Amino acid sequence: MAARSRRNKTTEIFALGNEAVVEGALIAGGTFYAGYPITPSTEIAEEMSSRLPHLRGGVFIQMEDEIAGLGAVIGASLAGRKAMTATSGPGFSLMQEHIGYACITEVPLVLVNVMRAGPSTGMPTNPAQADVQQARWGTHGDHPIIVLSASDVQECLRLTVTAFNYAEKYRTPVILLLDEVTAHTREKISLPDPEDINIYSRLTPSMPPEWYMPYEDNMRGVAAMPPLGAGYRYHVTGLIHDDHGYPTSKPREVEHIMHRLFRKIDQFFYDIQIVDETQCEDAETCIIAYGCVARSAELAVQQARERGVRAGLLKLKTLFPFPRPAVEKMLRQCSSVVVPEMNMGQMSREIKRVNNGQSKILTLNRVDGQIITPGQILSKILKG
Amino acid sequence: MSNELHLDRFEVRLSGLGGQGILTLGRIMGQALALDPGYEVAQTQSYGPEARGGASRCDLVVSTGKISYPKTISLDLLVALSQEACNKYFGDLKSKGFLLVDTSLVSQTPTNIFWGLPFTTMAQKLGLVQTTNIVALGALTHFIPFMRATSVRKSLKEILPLKIVDINLKAFNAGLNRAKKEYPEAPEKWKFS
Numbered sequence: 001m002a003a004r005s006r007r008n009k010t011t012e013i014f015a016l017g018n019e020a021v022v023e024g025a026l027i028a029g030g031t032f033y034a035g036y037p038i039t040p041s042t043e044i045a046e047e048m049s050s051r052l053p054h055l056r057g058g059v060f061i062q063m064e065d066e067i068a069g070l071g072a073v074i075g076a077s078l079a080g081r082k083a084m085t086a087t088s089g090p091g092f093s094l095m096q097e098h099i100g101y102a103c104i105t106e107v108p109l110v111l112v113n114v115m116r117a118g119p120s121t122g123m124p125t126n127p128a129q130a131d132v133q134q135a136r137w138g139t140h141g142d143h144p145i146i147v148l149s150a151s152d153v154q155e156c157l158r159l160t161v162t163a164f165n166y167a168e169k170y171r172t173p174v175i176l177l178l179d180e181v182t183a184h185t186r187e188k189i190s191l192p193d194p195e196d197i198n199i200y201s202r203l204t205p206s207m208p209p210e211w212y213m214p215y216e217d218n219m220r221g222v223a224a225m226p227p228l229g230a231g232y233r234y235h236v237t238g239l240i241h242d243d244h245g246y247p248t249s250k251p252r253e254v255e256h257i258m259h260r261l262f263r264k265i266d267q268f269f270y271d272i273q274i275v276d277e278t279q280c281e282d283a284e285t286c287i288i289a290y291g292c293v294a295r296s297a298e299l300a301v302q303q304a305r306e307r308g309v310r311a312g313l314l315k316l317k318t319l320f321p322f323p324r325p326a327v328e329k330m331l332r333q334c335s336s337v338v339v340p341e342m343n344m345g346q347m348s349r350e351i352k353r354v355n356n357g358q359s360k361i362l363t364l365n366r367v368d369g370q371i372i373t374p375g376q377i378l379s380k381i382l383k384g
Numbered sequence: 385m386s387n388e389l390h391l392d393r394f395e396v397r398l399s400g401l402g403g404q405g406i407l408t409l410g411r412i413m414g415q416a417l418a419l420d421p422g423y424e425v426a427q428t429q430s431y432g433p434e435a436r437g438g439a440s441r442c443d444l445v446v447s448t449g450k451i452s453y454p455k456t457i458s459l460d461l462l463v464a465l466s467q468e469a470c471n472k473y474f475g476d477l478k479s480k481g482f483l484l485v486d487t488s489l490v491s492q493t494p495t496n497i498f499w500g501l502p503f504t505t506m507a508q509k510l511g512l513v514q515t516t517n518i519v520a521l522g523a524l525t526h527f528i529p530f531m532r533a534t535s536v537r538k539s540l541k542e543i544l545p546l547k548i549v550d551i552n553l554k555a556f557n558a559g560l561n562r563a564k565k566e567y568p569e570a571p572e573k574w575k576f577s
Binding site for chain 1: 410411414415418419424425426427428429430431432433451452453454455457
């Protein structure tokens with residue numbers, strides 16, 4: 001457990017990215033964790049196992065595998081808990097089916113994926129950013145999803161809280177992507193006062209149980225959700241269902257639920273966009289990065305400015321729904337855009353998709369299990 | 385903070401074998417620098433899949449201002465607790481950087497300008513070879529001028545389990561005193577940018 005020191009009334013701790021995720025989850029009101037430990041996400045499970053049992057109602061379960069882990073999380077969330085799990089690449093692949101289940105049954109949950117290198121077992125202790133498109137499209141069927149990405153330890157805490165808020169607000173699974181570098185960096189962070197933080201919890205129905213319709217449409221597209229066992233009886237299924245929760249294959253009803261699933265995220269698109277702009281106002285070359293690579297890019301921008309190149313950094317914290325407005329603004333403004341990432345071009349593909357020939361897009365890919373260095377980004381900026 | 389040194393990316397690498405306690409050493413050191421004098425510290429780690437054996441290293445970047453890139457670029461100080469680590473990482477050292485080795489395990493150094501103390505032998509004399517990393521921590525507290533013994537002791541007590549704190553404090557003092565005795569002028573050799 002990280003030690004605390006009091007300075008200027010805020011508590012500061014020296015913590016790992018993974019430990020910051022736990023702090024964030026507890027601040028957000030998370031009381032349930034189930035999962036299967038896997039490097040490099042193990043510290044999340046470890047810290048949860050020592051913290052949760054001391055909380056009122058806190059439950060930690062180590063399941064037999066990742067499939068069961070996410071299954072337990074879905075169950076806990078249906079019963080009214082704010083629940084989460086954490087995993088890495090191989091476990092994330094196993095969880096895909098249940099992610100789809102959580103999407104269609106609209107179960108709020110937070111899934112942290114600490115990305116490690118390689119397909120399959122790969123390199124357990126080396127970083128990568130190769131699960132980006134899997135986070136978006138890993139589970140089958142058309143579905144909307146929210147994917148966030150943290151690049152430093154303080155952000156791990158903040159974005160975990162945000163992830164819980166989005167999950168509860170939109171009744172959807174939220175995936176938080178970290179990478180081995182972010183998860184295993186220790187830094188000084190300040191723990192926010194829980195009272196200063198906006199915590200959102202799902203709405204529970206106010207009508208009598210016999211009037212309740214579990215998937216009823218409304219302005220927000222998000223129905224109220226009672227904890228199972230509170231007297232509201234309803235049917236949860238992975239089949240396409242009608243407003244009452246029972247299976248349907250009537251084209252009109254199917255179209256209705258699918259459109260509503262997309263609409264509930266789309267109509268709050270601007271609420272879900274989180275990006276950070278660094279020295280972007282007068283930038284001619286922009287780096288678009290996320291995760292630990294954004295920190296390399298920050299130093300590269302500083303070094304480029306020292307050499308008289310007007311560089312800027314757009315850091316994406318929301319990866320999906322793709323922050324198109326912020327990216328398009330930089331594409332219009334800059335003559336070239338550098339996209340460094342530790343995969344073969346999963347995000348640059350999205351950026352090229354919205355580019356429409358406005359700017360020159362330079363990709364910088366590294367897949368050897370090492371972080372992209374500021375020097376590599378700088379030479380890409382200078383040499384083009 | 386006015387009485388503190390101004391640092392711009394002071395980079396330290398602690399390296400050795402898995403099981404020597406390199407990561408614990410880095411964590412205690414990082415916490416001592418981050419929480420007490422209030423420097424910004426980014427501590428990253430790299431290790432093989434093995435629990436024991438294999439290469440292990442822990443990098444610290446210490447800075448007065450915010451740290452962007454968390455990994456090291458060129459080292460100011462390399463601590464090598466194994467011959468392999470010393471050979472492998474010596475090239476990452478700055479031209480004015482310093483090398484500190486465990487002379488009981490590193491018999492051939494790439495340069496004859498280095499600081500060396502037999503950490504492992506000292507730990508064995510104390511009766512617990514597992515305290516090697518803390519003996520090294522004691523020595524580091526002498527060699528790094530902005531690291532205070534009081535804050536390191538505090539962080540050591542917070543991080544280590546209670547039942548092994550006493551022996552480790554003993555190891556810490558042994559390392560600190562031995563370094564003071566053998567290299568009294570070492571802390572003045574630094575030139576900070």
